[in-house]
């Protein structure tokens with residue numbers, strides 16, 4: 001694996017910026033002067049674009065970024081391997097939507113107009129604002145003042161000179177420091193407990209504000225509004241400092257592996273499903289492929305075993321998610337590689353299915369159809385809104401709860417189909433197996 005060039009490494013450090021100041025949401029507290037030590041009010045679109053570029057800089061350039069701390073703490077070699085991957089493929093459109101949602105949340109919390117949609121992002125700002133409500137309500141319920149999109153120096157935890165991270169919300173309530181992180185995705189539920197990303201933000205906020213307040217405990221919170229998840233983790237100071245020590249030790253291990261990799265020495269990897277899931281090096285990582293091969297008994301990339309008994313099936317089932325995830329990551333990487341103009345031996349790009357036909361000019365099509373003497377009933381399709389659309393209307397205040405309850409009485413849903421889950425899954429066991437559930441085998 002080629003070592004990163006000196007110029008690319010200096011480009012990374014050159015891209016790091018000095019900490020920026022945050023927007024204050026409220027100043028109705030005796031602590032406002034303490035918090036305003038490092039805070040100024042938001043200043044229009046310049047501020048918003050700074051936030052956006054900071055978030056992108058966090059993702060694209062910090063090798064030990066807070067958002068990937070769970071990964072580099074669990075797999076110390078991953079930071080080095082990720083630094084070897086060309087391009088910036090972290091997160092794709094989900095990451096862009098997430099970044100934009102953070103901007104929308106910051107605007108709503110600081111009374112600014114909604115930011116313009118970034119070019120190429122297909123999203124509805126109003127819909128995002130509605131989805132954000134649980135997060136906005138949580139932040140508004142905290143005592144003020146609250147710092148929104150607070151940029152914090154984090155190098156004391158990650159060891160990367162000049163590194164910074166952006167905490168979505170920092171608040172002080174009596175003797176409690178509160179740090180809230182918004183996660184906008186619909187994918188995996190994230191817990192606040194033992195979350196190193198939150199620890200880094202909270203540790204950095206604690207360093208900034210400890211001098212100005214008698215902080216006795218720290219509350220770290222993750223809000224995932226689209227999953228209905230609000231997860232809190234509160235620590236007293238001794239436990240908080242011990243947890244921060246573990247993060248520092250993890251960062252030191254990752255930096256040692258980075259040095260080993262750069263010098264051509266052996267690098268240590270610890271593949272695991274949860275660790276490899278969001279690793280941008282996943283598709284190219286030999287350790288991950290070896291784990292999948294070992295777990296499945298299938299030599300990558302050879303086809304499946306002809307017959308597996310029930311015990312063997314149980315053993316493989318617990319790895320199915322990892323295998324699916326690995327296959328998906330390999331396909332994504334191959335597509336991105338070929339789209340970038342590089343060849344993968346034995347493979348090529350072809351056109352997939354075309355999208356559905358659409359009128360380029362609805363008005364012209366309507367006039368033409370009218371001229372063809374087609375009756376109105378044939379020219380127009382009248383469709384009743386769906387129950388999901390009606391529910392959305394209720395959630396956005398278009399209809400009252402009383403009206404929605406009447407409508408809900410007219411809705412039905414198909415029964416949930418059985419799915420396989422580990423024995424410790426919280427859902428009760430599905431016992432009703434009917435002929436309709438049986439697959440056609």
Ligand code: SF4
Nearest residue numbers: 075078271276279285
């Ligand atoms: S894919 Fe997994 S094992 Fe490989 S570097 Fe990433 S986290 Fe580590």
